[in-house]
Each structure stands twice: as C-alpha cells, then as structure tokens.
Amino acid sequence: MALVPLNLLVTHDGKSKRQHVTCVHKCGNACSKPAPNTSGNEYFGDIAKAVSRRSVLQAGGVAVLAVGAGSVLAACSNTSEPAPTTSSASAAAQPPAGMNFVSVAPNSEDAVVVADGYQQAVVISWGDPVLPGAPAFDVTKQTGATQRTQFGFNNDFAGLLPVPGQSDRFLLVTNFEYATPQFMFPGYDAAAPTRDQFDVEIASMGMGVVEVERTPGGGLRPVMGRYNRRITGDSPFLLTGPAAGTPLVKTQADPDGRTVLGTIANCAGGVTPWGTVLSGEENFHGYFGAEEGSAAPTPVDADRRRRYGISYEPSELLWETFDPRFDLDETPNEVNRFGYVVELNPWDPTSTPVKHTALGRLKHEGATIHVTADGTVVAYTGDDERFDYMYKFVSSRRIQPGADPAAMANNMAILDEGTLYVAKLSSEIPAEEIDGSGALPANGSFAGSGTWIPLLRSGPDGQAQSLVGGVTAAEAAVFTRMAADKVGATKMDRPEDIETNPKTGKVYVALTNNDRRGADGKAPADAPNPRNDNKSGQILEITDDHAGTTFTWDLLLVCGDPAAADTYYGGFDKTKVSPISCPDNLAFDSHGNLWISTDGNALDSNDGLFAVALDGPNRGETKQFLTVPLGAETCGPVVTDDLVTVCVQHPGENDENTIDSPQSRWPEGGNGTARPSVVAVWKTGGNIGV
Template sequence: MKLKPLALFVTHDGKSSRASITCQYKCGNACSHEVPNTSGGEYFGDIVRSAMSRRGLLKSGAVAVLAVGAGGALVACSDDSGSGSAGGSTTAAAGGGEAPAGTAFTAVAPNTEDAVVVPEGYEQAVVIRWGDPVLPGAPAFDFANQTPQAQEMQFGFNNDFAGLLPVEGQPNTYLLVVNHEYTTEPFMFTGYDPANPTVEQFQTAIAAHGLSVVQVKGEAGTGRLTPEFGPNNRRITANTQFLVTGPAAGSNLLKTTADPTGTRVTGTLNNCSGGVTPWGTVLSGEENFNQYFANADQVTDPTVAARLKRYGIEGGASERKWERFDPRFDLVQEPNEANRFGYVVEVNPWDPASTPIKHTAMGRFKHEAATIYVTDDGTVVAYSGDDERFDYMYKFVSARKMMPGNGQSSMRHNLTILDAGTLYVAKLTGDEPDQIDGSGKLPSAGRFAGKGQWIPLLRTGEDGKAESLVDGMSAEEVAVFTRLAGDKVGATKMDRPEDFEPNPKTGKVYVALTNNTKRGEEGKPAADEPNPRNNNKNGQVLEIEDEHAGTGFTWNLLLVCGDPAAADTYFGGFDKTQVSPISCPDNLAFDPHGNLWISTDGNALKSNDGLFSVVLDGDRRGETKQFLTVPKGGETCGPIIGESRVMVCVQHPGELDGASADKPASHWPDGGTSQPRPSVVAAWKSGGGRVGV
C-alpha cells in the first residue's frame, strides 16, 4: 500500500502534544524550567577531531553474543507456545513487493481515537489495568473508595517499562514485570485539591509508585495473556526497602536521619524504562525524581544548592506536597535524601523476598533505562541515557564476567556484576560539522554520521574501592553527582537521550533522542551533526556501531523524525512518501527478525502516540510503519515484540488539559462512563500466526 501524508502534518508550528498536566506530574514541568545543564564544556563545533581506534569494532552479522533489552528478552527466550504456524498472509510493502519479515502489516493511519487501534487482521486486549489484583486477597478495584492498603496489593499507576520472562517448566507462562513511573493525583481522585492533599491520598500515591511482578498465562492460538496469582507476584512501592551498593554506599552524601549508614533507601521513584538482564533480573531507571523534593530554595550551602540545581531541584513546595506527611521529602530537614534517588535499580523477580538494589557504580542522573549487551568473553556492558535536554549518554563496562546458568550461585554472582567496572560518558564528532546550519538539511554525504569516544569517569574495583577519573572530584562525588563529572570532561550535549537498545542480531546500538525545542535558542548550544535541528520538536534515532567493551564508536542518524513531507526529516535514505509520520521517539525494542520498533511520547504532529516498526538493513532501510496507536491523551511505553504478540504499556490515557477525574476525557479501557486506567495491552494476529509475517 502507498501511505499518503495527511495535510495536517505538513506544518511544523506545534510542539509536543503532551498535556501540561502530564508535564506537571510526570517530570515536574521540566520543559518550562531553565535547562539544568549550564556548563561551559566543549560544544560540538569546538571539539578537535581525532582518529578513533576502530580495532575490535564488531561488523554487522558477526556478533555471536547475547544482547538483552526491552525487546531483546523476547528475542532471546520467547517461546510463544500455541502461536500458530508461520504461514500467515503477507502484506505488500509500501514501495511494492513483499514487506520484510516482521513488517508485513497494513500501517495504521494517524488518528485521535479513544481506543487502541491495531492493523487490519489483528486483535488486541488489556492484560492488566491500574487497580487490578496482583497479590492474593487484594480487593476488587473501587475508584471511589481507594485505600493505601488496597493499592499495595494492586497493580500500580502509570505503567511504563514492561518485561516478559518465561517461567521455566510452565509452557506459555510468564512473569510480567512492569514499572509504575508516576501518579497523576487529579486523575486518581475525584474532588482532589492540589493545595491540600489528604494523608490517605499521599499514602495511596506512594503505594501506586514502584513496580509490579505478576504471573500471566498465555492462551493457545492467540497472543492473549491473563494475570494469575503466582508464587513470585510482588508489589514494590515507594515504601519498599532498597540496598545501596557500589562506591557511594556508606557515603556521607547518602546518610540521613532514618539511615545513618547510607546503605538502605526507602523506596524508588519515577521508574521510567528499564531492561531485562541475561541472568533473569530486571533493571529500572529512576528518572524525574527531582520533582518529589521540596524547599530547595531554603538550602543555604552554595555547593549543595548548585548540585540540587544541576539536577533540576529548585523552588519551594513540591507539586504533590508529600513533604507535609514525610520529612524525607523536605530538603531542609533531610538535605541528602534526594541524593538517594536517580540510580539504576535491579530487581530479582524470581525471589519475592529479595531486597532490590540501587547500583551507584552506574552513576546518578535521570536514568531513562538501562539495557545490557554481553560480549563474547562475558563482559557486561550497560547503556543508559540521561533524559534531559542537553544531557549525556553513558555506558558501564563490567570488570566481572557474567556467569552462565540459572542456579543460585550464578544469580548471586551476577547480581554483583554492576558494582565493579568503569563508567563512561560519550563525546561525538561529526564527519561534516561545517555543513550543519540547524535546518536539518542533509550534509553532502547524504547522511548525518561521525565518530565517538567514551570518556572514563569512574572505575570501581573488585574490592569495591573506586577511583575517580575526573579531576577535582572524589569517587563518591562522581557516583552521586555524575552530571557534574560529564560537564567537566566536555561530553556531548544531546536532545533528551532516552532509551538505548542493542540489536541482538547485529550488535549495533540504538538511541531514542526524543526532542529538544531549546536547541539553538540564545545562550543554548546550537545544532550539531548528531542533533541537527534547532527547535527540535520531533526528535531523532541514533545508530551506534560500538566497540562495546572498548572506547571507540562510529555513529549515524537512522531517523530524523517528523512529517515525511517536511524537508527536515530523514528516514535512513528510504523514500519519504512511503513512510508513516513519526514524532518524539521514546522506547525501543527489537522483533525476532532484527527490525527496530519505536514507541512515541508526546507526538508533535497532532495525532495519538503509537508504535512503529523500522527496517534496518537492505534496500528498505528506514521504512517506517505505524503498527498501533494508543487512546487520546496516552503515551506508548514498554514495547515487547515477540513471535506471536506485541505488547505495550498505555500510560496516562485521557490526560488532557481541562480533564480530571471529575471530568474525564477518556473512558478507555472499560468504556461507558468509567474512568481511564493505565493498562498493559497485548495485540496479536487474528486466528494466530506470527506478527508481521
């Protein structure tokens, strides 16, 4: 079929469609505040280009290792029992001929429906919703009568990352592990007064954060999943105890009244995306934690105040007013509490009694996620982006090797892998920097491309002792104030680096750069080759050919997103008249065929957010097709792409300005006059069969 760009996508006069109330509760209105990174580090055009070592660079198709991320977990271990044969019908590709395997579906048109819309010949259904029971004894969800005790046993609010782990010995049975990023109280409670929340609303919101672990059972012949009470079902909340490991454990920077040892933290906050490790645990990134802390304007120590500001912590009362009920959210009373959030969290979903871990060796910033690549000698490489305008891309290379197997001894060992190794930050250079003028015009080579270097910041030894590799900062300071370390070494300022995903088939690494409308403003960094547009409303996707355990890489932009009819977009060189419009890439995943899938957040093209497939190789490289859209006001998160099903998390459905629980703008997923509920959704081919084949 031939996709025709809609007329409404031709102009670029809008910004992200995310509602202001979503910004208010999701990220603390980050876009309306001053950019936290005011460092005077080297800008792209000032970097001296040097020849980067390419020794050991992995070539496409030469990777014989396991790479697992949000989508890689399914590539590596999905069995999709009862999914039917591979003989399903195929759909002609946009440019004629057969679509590559995994992308043979009829693209969904942009829309503003209050529904999940899937391609012709596909079905979809909710797997689990906010308030559904997770633990035995949980009461049925009652929107009008919520309690903290019930929420602690029920599925949390605003699901983001999702991981699906097969249960050994039980065909078509999985553990579904889901993050609950944030709460939007005006959509949780009728009659909510933002100036005067109640203690019960506070406690319910605390319980609605964190993660859920729930067993799900597949249905033979379809992709439907049904929750059930399994022995590993668990709720982790903002009241759950976490163990701190790595160089900051026991530091004076982490000690509080409640935890004078600096080794135990109560809760996890704003858990955004994540990743599934090859050893069977789940990593979760603590992102916009800054918004939960109050009274930064009363902090008088100039060093502490500067550090808080660099992390976007400023002002008086917090939006949720949690400081009224718990002193840990008041920086005057507990100045170190904010230092205890912003880490990669690791959860062992196979042991509901285990204590989750916060890994300080991987640095502290607004972790969108953390995803794993394992080299052929067992070295673990963890990639993570700092989701802030003009912030940085990082990777952690382990000193320890992964131990294969799923026994207790290997799990104990592998749970320590992310505590010893080297933390790096990225610096990029372009091949044709003089041709970048901020318009998005392609350089003469016909693509945006260049080289890069990983700059070491922190090295943590096998004995737990750490060495700072940044002048003027101690090891503890680098671990806790990693953004300042990146500033000092002149890392490249990116356009909101969010999800990283290594491709299990090729070893190439992909990064979603969501947007940055501050790019090119007076006093802010101008466009550069990896971030080629000023006033960047639609974002781009970066492709990296990395040395993984080494320090060199090459890069190119796979996509420069937006309306394909606009001059400032690029789809890997593919014919732009044959692709779906895409805006604000957020989460990434891979299907079993090696195609990239992208979910979006804040579509600036006046359409609902969605999920897209992208061909990476061959003469259709860059072909982008929309597979589904989520309901109005919602965000597409946590994609999982398997043989027989596609899964997404639908976050904040119905969150539109002017709407609230008293005046709902959406009634998805239950219909009628019901309140909208964040939910996990599965989609599959009618009658069974392989997705996109």
C-alpha cells in the same frame, strides 16, 4: 513463544500533544524550566573550527562511517515536497519478515487501534488485584493498604520473562512511573491533598511482578501466582557501589547510608541475561520540596541541586508535608538516594532489590545489557534531559551462566564493579554546513565517530576511583552529571532508551526532542542533533566497540512529517512511510527490525508503536503497528514472534480534564474510569508481521 529480551520535554505551544498536567507530574515540569546543563562544554562548531578535515585525516584519529546506500541521508530541498525516491527505495521489495502488515493510519481515536487482522485485549489495569486478598478496584474506596496489593498507576516499562517449564506462563514485570492525583481521586484539591491520598500515591508507584498466562484466544491474563509482588515508594532497597556508606547518602534514619526506602519515577528498564530486571529512576527531583524562601546550606549544595533540577520550593504533590524524607531542609541527603539504576530479582519475592550507584546518578531513562563474546557485560543508559548525555558501564566481572545461587550472586554484583563512561561525539562536517535547518552537509550524511570518556572505576566492596580530576569517587557516583560536564561530554537531544540489536550488535538511541536546541545561550545544532527547535527527535545508530572506548555513528531516522525537507527515513521513499514523532522506547523482534514507541507526538495524532527496517533495500521503511487512546503515551513495548504488548500510560490526561470531567473512559467505556493498562496484541493463527 520466542522472546526477544529487552536489552529492554516538550513545551506546550502546539508543538507536542503532551499536556502541561503530564509534564507537571511526570517530569516535575522540567520541560517548562531552564535546562539544568549550563556547562560550557565545547560543541561541534568549536571542534570543526579547531580541526580541519585534512588534519583529522592525516592524523588518522577519527573513523568515519563509509558512505553507502544504507547509511546516507537523502538530500533535502528548501521546500516541503517529499524527497525524491532513492535507488534504495526504488529497489525495495516486499516488507521484510516481521513487518508484513498494513500500517495503521494516524488518528485521534479514544481506543487502541491495531493493524487489520490483529486482535487485542487488556491484560491488566491500574487497581486490578495482584496479591491474595486484594479487593476489586473501586475508585471511590482507595487506600494505601489496598493499593499495595493492586496493580500500580501509570505503567511504563514492561518485561516478559518465561517461567521455566511452563510454555504459556510468564512474569510480567512493570514500572509504575508517577501519580497524577486529579486523574486518581474524585474531587481532588491540589492545594490541600490529604494524608490518605499521599498513602495511595506512594503505594501506586514503584514496580510490580505479576504472573500471566496465554489465553485460549492468544492474549494474556493475570494469575494469582507465587511470584506476584508489589514494590512501592517506601519498600526497602539496598544501596551498593561507590556511593553506599558515604556521607553523601547518610541520613538520620539511615546512619549507615545503605538502606533506602522506595523507588520512584521509574521509567524504562531492561531484562538481564541472568533473569533480573533493571529499572531507571528518572524524574525523581519533583517529589522533594521545601518551604518557600529556604535555600541550600552552601553554594556547592546549591550548584549540585540546580544541576539536577531540584528546587527549594513546595513540591507539586506536597509529599514533604507528610514524610520528612521528602523535605529538603529536614533530610537534605534523601534526594541523593534516588536517581539510580535499580535491579530486581523477580524470581525471589523475598529478595531486597538493589540500587547500583556504580552506574551513576542521573535521570536514567532505563538500562539495557549487551554481553560480549568473552562474557563482558555492558550496560547502556540515557539521561533524559535536554542537553544531557549518553553513558555506558563496562563490568570488570564476567557473566556466569546458570540460575543456581552462586551464579545469581555473581551476576547480581556485575553492575557494581567496572568502569562508567560518558559519550563524546565528533564529526568532520564543517561548522558552516550545520545551520540548524536539518539540511544535509555536502558529504550527504550526518555521521561521525566518538569516544567513551571514563568517569568512575568501581571495584569490590564499594572501592572506587574517580577518573575525573578534582572529583571524588563518591561525588562521581552521586553527582555524575557534574563529572560528565568536566570532561566535555556531548549535549544530546534528550537521550532516552538505548538498545542493542541482538542480531547485529549495533546500538540504537532514541533522542526524543529538544525545543531549546539553538535557542539563545544554548548549544546550537550539531551533526547528531542537526535541527534547532527540534520538536520530533531522531534515532541515532552506533557501531560500538562495546567493551572499548571508540565508536562510529550515523542518523537512522530524523523524525517528523515525511513531507518536510528536514526529515529522513533511512533513505527509504518518504511517501511510503508512516509519520513518526518523538521516539521514546525501543525494542527488537527476532528478525532484527527495530520497534519504536512514541511519547508526545508533534504531528497532531495519537502516539503509537512503529516497526522500522534496518537493512537492505527497505532500510528506513517505517510502519505504524498500533496507536493508543487520547492523551496516552505508548510505553514498554515487548515484541515476540506471536505477541506484542504495550503499556498504555496516562490515558485521558488533558489540561482541561480531570477524573470528574474525563476526556477518556478507556479501557472500560461507559461511565468507567480511565485507567493505565497493559495491552496484548496478537494475530489469530499466525505470527506478528509474517
């Protein structure tokens, strides 16, 4: 099996299928609160008014993508009729290799529905044994001790790493993002959670390593292997980089500021070329609380907390009543120890995972790696919040090949030394041509250029230099959002997964949605975020000077109903595409096609996994490969030549339901409990999409 490495919120007024209960537990209800970014960063309207197109061209300071059939957005009308077929679409041949399957129709089935001719099976589900001695899952007999030996809850990212010398065995490494107690505990009382429930919740989160093997039929099944491991919300982690050892992260329990217990809110991630796994701590803020009426000790602290969405009020899960670490009054610095990119060595079950503060503290969707020709390592990461930013880290160390201890030691330190940047995008499009409707500007393309602005330079042994005036190195590492505000980074529509195409080197960004774009007092539409009240999101395509500071960009997809005038599918005939909404995670197959999983589909259908052609006459062709069950989100796609896996997160989550009154009983059926699971899909006797 040829593996392609994974260089791996909406409101509730009918615009999205994401339920309020999901937002409460997944993102701390951030989608129903004011966006934390209240900075006065200039936006494209300011730039366009200040700089005319002629002066930019004369200065030679902005590189704009060439206008061609592959990169120009199709013209939009003022009606809801599909855009005319372009010359590119007319010339489209058969689907490209990797996409030769019949699209799955939008649906609301309580099942995983896959393309015709493909087989599927659950690999592993919440509560299944991972470590020796683990009991079989019993929803009525859960304890923290048993959950620490079982597969965790709400799996998100997945990486599939081949075991050397064993062609049909792999390490399945997953994140467990968040706990939803009303779908975990029969009879749950949100007003009076118990200590036992807290123990299960904190043990159900974190990460897991499970050996899996190919089945005779073609799927995957778990194995009680020597690499199996559970990382939980209170497992020890080593804090490295500029924040480590500084007063901002020291606590009474950890006066050295270098040992953190646990990782929480782990969303997407990536597999590194040196064989480790990266995981992004995303919506960590919702696990910290305080008594009603308490407040931050100083105005500076209050601003810092506000910028990260942290509220001085009781948390939803009330963890602060069971562990003082989560009490903002008792342990004010503990919250500063979450929000980092985590690195786990899955090949050593005794190793201590690391939190890399040199990559900044934000709501990391994930982190993915690109290696340049000279061995420079570049890590891309998105900050998943409305109006927040895109980042990259360029290491000053080079990758060292091999799996020997010296190489691993070097490579595990790569993300501690280098420069952290934030993206600022620009465009020559006049401000009056960006009206928030999604209508194309006169030049026929939403395209432009950009600059990576340096924030923080990190060196050996935690040495670091802030590159932002008035900000210390420790502050830039711990309050990265505020440093990025000061340099005028571009406010984006929820930048989630960022992946590099291994065939072309181009970088793709999933911008999921932003219903506040253009609202009173908020940033208006601009060229890379061209719609106000953006409910379906877009895919940004970047041609980056990976180790440098300049790039060009255009929009590959403007997602939503293909019949709507404000959508665009790479110039491909919109009458021949699968509707896609709310892109979240990205992956690539060996043919160079982009695969997109969705979260919160605003088109009244279940979420799914889609393949998108990127080149030639089929550029923009979008085909749905599978859908997930009612209430579920599609996460962590892995796409190989002969196997696809997805994580099915929060099946059956619905505001009107609980575990006692379920919307879904997938995957067990009958009287079974809805359980987040990993699903494998394959084609008997053939490869995916060929």
